[in-house]
Amino acid sequence: MKNPIYIKIVEDIRSEISSGKLKPGDVLPSETSLCSEYDTSRMTVRKGLSILSNEGYIYSVPGKGYFVKKPDYNKYIFAYDEMSNLINNVDRTKLLSVDIILPDEKLAGSLQISESKKVVMIRRLFYTEGEPMAYDIKYLLYKRGVPIVENEIKNATFPEMISDRTSLYDLNKELIIYAKIPEEKMKKLLHIQNKIALLVVEQKLYDIEDKPIGLGITYFRGDYIKLHGVSK
Amino acid sequence: MKNPIYIKIVEDIRSEISSGKLKPGDVLPSETSLCSEYDTSRMTVRKGLSILSNEGYIYSVPGKGYFVKKPDYNKYIFAYDEMSNLINNVDRTKLLSVDIILPDEKLAGSLQISESKKVVMIRRLFYTEGEPMAYDIKYLLYKRGVPIVENEIKNATFPEMISDRTSLYDLNKELIIYAKIPEEKMKKLLHIQNKIALLVVEQKLYDIEDKPIGLGITYFRGDYIKLHGVSK
DNA sequence: GAGTGGTCTAGACCACGTG
DNA sequence: ACGTGGTCTAGACCACTCC
Numbered sequence: 001m002k003n004p005i006y007i008k009i010v011e012d013i014r015s016e017i018s019s020g021k022l023k024p025g026d027v028l029p030s031e032t033s034l035c036s037e038y039d040t041s042r043m044t045v046r047k048g049l050s051i052l053s054n055e056g057y058i059y060s061v062p063g064k065g066y067f068v069k070k071p072d073y074n075k076y077i078f079a080y081d082e083m084s085n086l087i088n089n090v091d092r093t094k095l096l097s098v099d100i101i102l103p104d105e106k107l108a109g110s111l112q113i114s115e116s117k118k119v120v121m122i123r124r125l126f127y128t129e130g131e132p133m134a135y136d137i138k139y140l141l142y143k144r145g146v147p148i149v150e151n152e153i154k155n156a157t158f159p160e161m162i163s164d165r166t167s168l169y170d171l172n173k174e175l176i177i178y179a180k181i182p183e184e185k186m187k188k189l190l191h192i193q194n195k196i197a198l199l200v201v202e203q204k205l206y207d208i209e210d211k212p213i214g215l216g217i218t219y220f221r222g223d224y225i226k227l228h229g230v231s232k
Numbered sequence: 233m234k235n236p237i238y239i240k241i242v243e244d245i246r247s248e249i250s251s252g253k254l255k256p257g258d259v260l261p262s263e264t265s266l267c268s269e270y271d272t273s274r275m276t277v278r279k280g281l282s283i284l285s286n287e288g289y290i291y292s293v294p295g296k297g298y299f300v301k302k303p304d305y306n307k308y309i310f311a312y313d314e315m316s317n318l319i320n321n322v323d324r325t326k327l328l329s330v331d332i333i334l335p336d337e338k339l340a341g342s343l344q345i346s347e348s349k350k351v352v353m354i355r356r357l358f359y360t361e362g363e364p365m366a367y368d369i370k371y372l373l374y375k376r377g378v379p380i381v382e383n384e385i386k387n388a389t390f391p392e393m394i395s396d397r398t399s400l401y402d403l404n405k406e407l408i409i410y411a412k413i414p415e416e417k418m419k420k421l422l423h424i425q426n427k428i429a430l431l432v433v434e435q436k437l438y439d440i441e442d443k444p445i446g447l448g449i450t451y452f453r454g455d456y457i458k459l460h461g462v463s464k
Numbered sequence: 465g466a467g468t469g470g471t472c473t474a475g476a477c478c479a480c481g482t483g
Numbered sequence: 484a485c486g487t488g489g490t491c492t493a494g495a496c497c498a499c500t501c502c
Contacts (some may be wrong), residue, residue: 013402018399018401018402020398043275054286055328071387071399071400073392073400074319075310075390076311076393076405076407078307078308078310079306079308079459080308082307084295086408127249153450159305159306169250169303172463172464173308173462174460174462175306175308175460176459177409177431177461178428178431178454178458179431179457180429181413181427181429194414196409197429198429199409199410199431214389220411222412222413222429225410226409226410227407227408227409228408229403229406229409230404230405230406230407230409231403232408
């Protein structure tokens with residue numbers, strides 16, 4: 001017997017679900033009846049069921065039983081950072097400016113602060129093989145006593161920039177992606193002559209209480225970026 | 233005592249990790265030493281550790297111990313389907329055509345079939361509040377005996393279209409996102425007069441053995457779509 | 465050989481949902 | 484009252500790693 005019993009239980013039930021023998025909403029046999037079916041103890045049965053539950057196949061309702069869950073057929077996982085994507089990776093960056101500013105109404109609203117609170121603005125250009133491929137701007141809540149070291153920011157992704165004030169384990173993040181026609185200013189910055197669209201990625205960082213820490217906007221040349229996500 | 237012991241263990245270790253007391257690569261106390269620390273049995277300790285492992289905080293190496301994992305600070309989850317997004321939802325669709333075609337070289341390569349294999353091509357327009365917001369095209373492997381019911385595909389998302397041949401539980405999916413300037417044909421279809429970019433989403437469906445089932449490309453008007461993802 | 469995690473047992477008590 | 488899942492115990496044997 002090389003395979004543990006609970007794996008057998010997982011495989012059996014999983015295949016009954018994906019074959020359609022068990023449909024969403026159906027109730028599974030109870031733990032005790034699976035115990036006798038597989039001639040094993042309750043903890044072993046529970047181990048198998050907890051795996052199926054983690055995999056999203058089933059859920060349990062105390063006092064009632066285990067039920068088949070509807071599949072999530074619209075979930076995708078993206079591994080995004082502003083420095084790498086399907087087509088090109090950023091091989092050089094240029095720090096355009098680091099300023100301490102007062103936010104306008106929109107930015108203050110986005111960061112959930114008053115317009116009198118200072119904000120650090122960091123502007124960068126990303127290059128690949130000598131060509132500018134993205135313009136990147138970050139807004140960070142200004143904190144006294146946290147020095148801004150240019151060499152640390154220069155090549156850092158957004159989460160890395162704030163890793164000295166918030167644990168990366170506690171960071172909540174949000175991404176908004178859209179397409180846009182570049183304005184003249186942006187065309188100059190990114191050396192765009194022909195008709196090229198921008199892929200804009202807005203990245204918002206929150207602390208563990210979901211209070212905003214920073215907002216980042218990256219304007220990618222449309223011909224230099226493809227984002228990639230997968231299910232599972 | 234309302235909270236179970238294993239929750240206490242999870243919270244203690246999790247906070248030691250996010251506070252930095254335990255750093256990535258560090259080894260955790262062994263199961264038996266946690267047993268005596270919390271005056272509980274091994275199964276209870278293991279329950280807590282398995283939760284931390286599922287949450288991505290730690291991993292175990294048989295014979296050695298549990299170790300702190302580096303955080304994944306670039307993972308985002310997107311709930312994508314072509315009918316709904318942050319700005320607008322599709323409230324009406326128009327089926328432009330359903331054809332059985334022979335794939336060109338590029339399509340055949342993408343679907344990993346020979347150019348003599350038939351493919352179903354479905355073209356749709358998506359509307360919101362009377363305005364066309366996206367042009368959608370799907371390529372599906374042609375299967376004899378699986379009828380194409382126009383009313384079923386008209387308002388279906390891509391996974392729903394193939395749910396009669398592949399279990400939605402077994403479906404693997406891939407998304408590629410990029411920005412593009414619309415060509416004349418597309419501008420007419422989407423009633424684009426001014427300068428508006430397209431957000432293009434390519435969706436590829438695979439069966440459980442990762443053989444391609446279909447390719448979908450949706451061209452969204454840039455002013456009608458924002459995609460949204462979150463960490464966690 | 466001593467220590468580690470992985471699997472498993474045969475019980476126990478509890479809270480919850482349904483009749 | 485009974486069946487369900489949720490928590491927990493005090494053991495056991497195994498495979499693996501390190502010395």
